[in-house]
Amino acid sequence: MDVELRDIHKTFGAVHANVGINLKVPAGTIQGILGENGAGKSTVMKVLSGFIRADKGEILLDGRVVSIHSPADAIRQGIGMLHQDPLDFPPLRIIENFILGRPGSLFPNRTAAIRDFKRLADQFGFQIDPESYVDSLTVGERQQLEILRLLWLGARILIFDEPTTGISASQKENLFAALRLLAGQGKTILFVSHKLEDVEGLCHRIAVLRQGYLVGETQPPYQIEKLVEMMFGRIISLDGRNPCGGGEASLSLRNLSVEDYRLKVQNVSLDMCCGEVIGLAGMEGSGQGLFLRSVAGLLRSVGGRILLKSKDLTGRSYHVFKSHGVAFLPAARLEEGLAAGFNLTEHFVLAEEAHGFFINWEKSKELAQKRIADFNIHGTPISTVESLSGGNQQRALLALLREPLNLLLLEHPTRGLDIESTIYIWSKLKERCRQGTSILFISSDLEEILQYSDRVMVFFSGRVTPPQEAIGMTSEMLGQLIGGKGWPEPKSGKSI
Amino acid sequence: MKKNSWVNVAFQSGALILAFLISTLLLVAAGAPPFKAYAAILKGAFGSVNNLEYVLLSWSPLLLTTAGVLITFSAGMWNIGVEGQMTLGAIFTTWILRLLQDSSLPPGLIIFLGILAGVIGGAFWAGLAGALKTFGGVNEIFGGLGLNFVSTALTIYLVFGPWKRPGVGSMSGTQPFDRTLWLQGFPNMELSPWALGLSILVVVLVYFLLRGTHFGLRLKAVGKNMKAAYLMGVPTWQYSMFAFLLCGAFVGLAGAIQVTAVYHRLLPNISGGYGFLGLLVAMLINYQAIWAAPVAFFFAILNTGSIQLQIVYKLASSFSGVLQSLLVLLVLLGEGMRQRLLKKL
Numbered sequence: 124m125d126v127e128l129r130d131i132h133k134t135f136g137a138v139h140a141n142v143g144i145n146l147k148v149p150a151g152t153i154q155g156i157l158g159e160n161g162a163g164k165s166t167v168m169k170v171l172s173g174f175i176r177a178d179k180g181e182i183l184l185d186g187r188v189v190s191i192h193s194p195a196d197a198i199r200q201g202i203g204m205l206h207q208d209p210l211d212f213p214p215l216r217i218i219e220n221f222i223l224g225r226p227g228s229l230f231p232n233r234t235a236a237i238r239d240f241k242r243l244a245d246q247f248g249f250q251i252d253p254e255s256y257v258d259s260l261t262v263g264e265r266q267q268l269e270i271l272r273l274l275w276l277g278a279r280i281l282i283f284d285e286p287t288t289g290i291s292a293s294q295k296e297n298l299f300a301a302l303r304l305l306a307g308q309g310k311t312i313l314f315v316s317h318k319l320e321d322v323e324g325l326c327h328r329i330a331v332l333r334q335g336y337l338v339g340e341t342q343p344p345y346q347i348e349k350l351v352e353m354m355f356g357r358i359i360s361l362d363g364r365n366p367c368g369g370g371e372a373s374l375s376l377r378n379l380s381v382e383d384y385r386l387k388v389q390n391v392s393l394d395m396c397c398g399e400v401i402g403l404a405g406m407e408g409s410g411q412g413l414f415l416r417s418v419a420g421l422l423r424s425v426g427g428r429i430l431l432k433s434k435d436l437t438g439r440s441y442h443v444f445k446s447h448g449v450a451f452l453p454a455a456r457l458e459e460g461l462a463a464g465f466n467l468t469e470h471f472v473l474a475e476e477a478h479g480f481f482i483n484w485e486k487s488k489e490l491a492q493k494r495i496a497d498f499n500i501h502g503t504p505i506s507t508v509e510s511l512s513g514g515n516q517q518r519a520l521l522a523l524l525r526e527p528l529n530l531l532l533l534e535h536p537t538r539g540l541d542i543e544s545t546i547y548i549w550s551k552l553k554e555r556c557r558q559g560t561s562i563l564f565i566s567s568d569l570e571e572i573l574q575y576s577d578r579v580m581v582f583f584s585g586r587v588t589p590p591q592e593a594i595g596m597t598s599e600m601l602g603q604l605i606g607g608k609g610w611p612e613p614k615s616g617k618s619i
Numbered sequence: 620m621k622k623n624s625w626v627n628v629a630f631q632s633g634a635l636i637l638a639f640l641i642s643t644l645l646l647v648a649a650g651a652p653p654f655k656a657y658a659a660i661l662k663g664a665f666g667s668v669n670n671l672e673y674v675l676l677s678w679s680p681l682l683l684t685t686a687g688v689l690i691t692f693s694a695g696m697w698n699i700g701v702e703g704q705m706t707l708g709a710i711f712t713t714w715i716l717r718l719l720q721d722s723s724l725p726p727g728l729i730i731f732l733g734i735l736a737g738v739i740g741g742a743f744w745a746g747l748a749g750a751l752k753t754f755g756g757v758n759e760i761f762g763g764l765g766l767n768f769v770s771t772a773l774t775i776y777l778v779f780g781p782w783k784r785p786g787v788g789s790m791s792g793t794q795p796f797d798r799t800l801w802l803q804g805f806p807n808m809e810l811s812p813w814a815l816g817l818s819i820l821v822v823v824l825v826y827f828l829l830r831g832t833h834f835g836l837r838l839k840a841v842g843k844n845m846k847a848a849y850l851m852g853v854p855t856w857q858y859s860m861f862a863f864l865l866c867g868a869f870v871g872l873a874g875a876i877q878v879t880a881v882y883h884r885l886l887p888n889i890s891g892g893y894g895f896l897g898l899l900v901a902m903l904i905n906y907q908a909i910w911a912a913p914v915a916f917f918f919a920i921l922n923t924g925s926i927q928l929q930i931v932y933k934l935a936s937s938f939s940g941v942l943q944s945l946l947v948l949l950v951l952l953g954e955g956m957r958q959r960l961l962k963k964l
Contacts (some may be wrong), residue, residue: 174879383750405799441849441850442852442854445852450849453846453850458844458846458847459844459846459847459850459852460847461844461847462843462844462847463843463844465839465840465843469836469840470851472833472836473836473837473840473848473851473852473853474851474852477833479833480833480834481832481833482831482832482834482836483835484831523851575884
C-alpha cells in the first residue's frame with residue numbers, strides 16, 4: 124500500500140515536534156526514518172498509527188485521504204506499529220496474546236488461530252511455541268510475535284520504532300531478513316532508527332528528520348558523512364581511547380561465582396586498575412547482567428570473593444558497596460534509576476549526603492541548577508524526570524553520582540541515545556576515569572564496546588572469556604564469540 | 620503551567636458542584652426540602668457553642684487519622700488497617716488505665732501513661748501490618764483488612780469477657796473510668812484542649828515532615844519508586860516499616876483520645892469510622908498535607924450537622940457519609956477526566 128503524509132504538524136505545549144512533514148512511500152519499500160532523539164521521528168509515526176492526532180495535515184493511503192483516530196482505526200486501515208517496548212502481556216501465553224487484539228466473537232477459535240500462527244511463523248522462519256508464555260521470550264522473539272500478530276490483523280504497512288535496540292546481532296539478522304521478505308510481498312515498511320549502520324544496510328530509501336523538520340531524503344549509495352550532517356546539522360568526530368593508568372588494583376575478583384535459576388557464571392577472576400574501562404559483551408541474558416549486579420552487591424554471589432581497594436566486601440549489601448564508592452546505573456532508567464514524579468532538584472537532594480534534618484530548598488535548587496548546566500541537561504530544577512528525553516535522563520543519572528567514585532557499573536549506558544548524547548555521556552565517563560574511577564559496562568553495541576573499553580570480557584550462556592585487550596579486536600571477532608563460536612571445548616561434560 | 624492550574628481548578632469546582640447537585644437530588648428524593656436541609660446541617664454544626672464543640676470533637680481524631688495515612692500514602696502504601704490501629708490504641712489505653720486506676724500514682728501521670736500506651740498500641744498493630752508486608756510479602760491492604768477484623772473481635776471479647784461491667788457485659792462498653800482519669804476539658808465541655816492541641820500539632824508536624832525534611836523526601840522516594848530509592852541509597856524496607864509505625868502511632872493517639880477524652884471507656888466500634896474517613900480525606904486532598912486541616916474540618920461539620928437531619932427530617936444521619944463519599948468519588952472522577960483530557964491535548 125502506498126502511504127503519503129501531507130503537511131503534518133504537531134505541537135506539544137511549546138515544542139513543535141513535527142513541522143510540515145511531507146513524505147511519500149510507495150508499496151514494497153523499506154523506508155528508513157533517521158534522526159537523533161527528539162527529532163520528531165516517533166511523533167510522526169504515532170500520528171500515522173493513530174496513537175496521537177496531528178494538529179494539521181492529511182494521511183493518504185493509496186491516494187485516498189483517510190482519518191485515523193485510534194490504533195484500532197489504524198489497524199483496520201492496515202497500519203500496524205511495533206513499539207520500542209513491545210506492547211504485550213508477559214503473564215499470558217503467546218497464542219493468547221496473538222488472539223487478544225482481534226475483534227471477533229466472545230469465544231475465539233483457538234485451533235484456527237494456532238494454525239494461522241504457525242503458518243505465518245513458518246513463512247518467516249520464526250521459531251516460537253504458541254503455547255509457551257510471553258515472559259519466557261527474548262526481546263527479539265517478542266518482536267517476532269508482534270510482527271506475526273499485526274500481519275494476522277491485516278497490516279500492510281508496518282512501522283518499526285527503534286527495533287534493533289536490545290536485541291542480539293543474530294536476532295537483528297533474522298529481523299532484517301523478515302523485513303526484506305515483507306517488502307518483497309509488497310508490504311510497506313517504515314523503519315525508525317538513529318543507528319546509521321542499521322538503516323544503511325537495510326533501507327531502500329532514507330528520510331532524515333531534525334528538530335521537527337524533514338531535512339532531506341536520499342537513496343543508495345548512502346554517504347555516511349552526509350547522513351550525519353543531515354541528522355545533526357554538522358559533522359561530529361568520535362573521541363580517541365584513554366589508556367589505562369596502571370597502579371593499585373581498584374577491583375579484584377577471586378573466583379567469583381553467581382547464579383540464578385537458569386544460568387551459572389563461575390569462577391571469574393579479575394584485577395582492574397584505577398581508571399580502567401572494561402566492556403562486557405554478550406547476548407542479552409548471557410550472564411553479564413548477573414555478573415555486574417553481583418559486583419554491585421545487588422545480587423549475592425554464591426562463591427569467591429569481591430575486593431574493593433583490597434577491602435573484602437563479599438556478601439555485603441549494595442549500600443555498603445555504595446559507601447565504599449561503588450555506583451550502579453541500571454538500564455531501565457525510569458523503572459529503576461529515577462523516581463517518576465520527582466523533579467530534578469528532589470533527585471539531587473536524595474542522592475547527596477543529607478546534612479541536618481531539614482532540607483535547604485534554596486541551596487538545593489542552586490546545586491540542581493549547577494549540575495544541570497554542568498551536564499548539559501535540557502530541563503530545569505523543577506522538571507520532573509519523566510518529562511525529560513532518554514538522553515537527558517541518562518545525563519541526569521550521571522549527574523546524580525557522588526564524587527569521587529572508585530567503581531562505576533553501568534548497564535547499557537547509551538541504549539536508545541543518539542550519537543551526540545552517546546559521545547557526551549562517554550566524555551563524562553572518561554572524565555571520571557581520569558579521576559581514577561574504574562568502569563565496568565554492559566552493552567549490546569559492539570562498536571561501543573570496542574571504542575570505549577580498555578579490555579573486553581565476552582559472555583556466552585554463562586561462560587566468560589578472560590579480559591582481553593580491546594586494541595586489536597574487531598567486531599567480527601567479538602560477534603563470533605558472542606554467538607558462541609571460537610570458544611574452547613568445555614573441560615568437563617557439564618552442559619548448561 | 621499556569622493554564623494547567625486553571626484547568627485543575629475548573630475540574631475540581633465542577634466535581635464539587637456536581638456532588639452538591641446530586642446530594643440535593645437525593646434530599647429531594649428522600650422528601651426533605653434541600654435548602655432547608657443544608658441550613659439545618661449548618662445550624663447543627665454552628666448553631667450553638669455546644670454544637671461547635673461536637674464539630675471539634677469530631678475534627679480532632681479525624682485530623683490524626685488523616686495525618687497518619689498521609690505518611691503511609693507518601694511511602695506508597697494503602698494502610699487500610701487504620702481502623703484496627705485506632706482500636707488497638709483505645710484497647711491499650713484502656714488496659715493501662717484499668718491497670719493503674721487503683722494505684723497511688725497521680726491521675727495526671729496515669730492519663731499520660733495511658734495515652735502513651737495507646738500510641739504504642741497503634742504503632743504495634745500497624746507494625747504487624749508493616750511486617751507482614753515487608754517480610755511476609757502480604758499486601759498491606761489484605762493484611763490491614765484482616766487485622767481490622769481481629770481488632771473488632773478483640774474489642775468484643777474484652778467488652779463481654781475479661782473487662783465486662785460488673786454483672787453483665789453490654790454493647791455500651793466497659794465500666795466508665797473515674798472522673799479523675801478523664802482528660803481535662805475546657806470548662807463545662809468534653810472537648811479537651813490537650814486532645815485538640817495534640818491533633819493540630821501532629822498535622823503541622825506531618826506537613827513539615829513531608830515538605831521540608833530529608834526524612835519526608837526519602838519516604839516519598841520509597842513511595843514513588845522503591846528500586847530507584849534503594850539505588851540512591853535509601854534503606855527502603857526500614858522506611859516502609861517506619862511509615863507504618865509512625866502512622867500507627869498517630870492513629871493510636873486518636874484511639875487513646877477517644878478513650879480518655881470522649882467515651883472514658885472502651886466500647887465496640889470505638890474507632891467510629893474515623894480511620895476510613897481519614898483515608899477519604901487523604902484521597903480528596905490528593906495527599907497534600909496542607910489541605911488536611913480544612914477538609915477534615917469540613918467533614919467534621921458534615922458529620923455533626925447531619926445529626927440535625929435525623930432530628931428534623933427523620934433522615935438517617937448517615938446522610939453525611941453519603942455526601943462525603945460522593946465528594947471523594949466525584950473529585951477523583953474529575954481528576955481522572957482531567958488527566959484524560961490533558962493527555963488528548
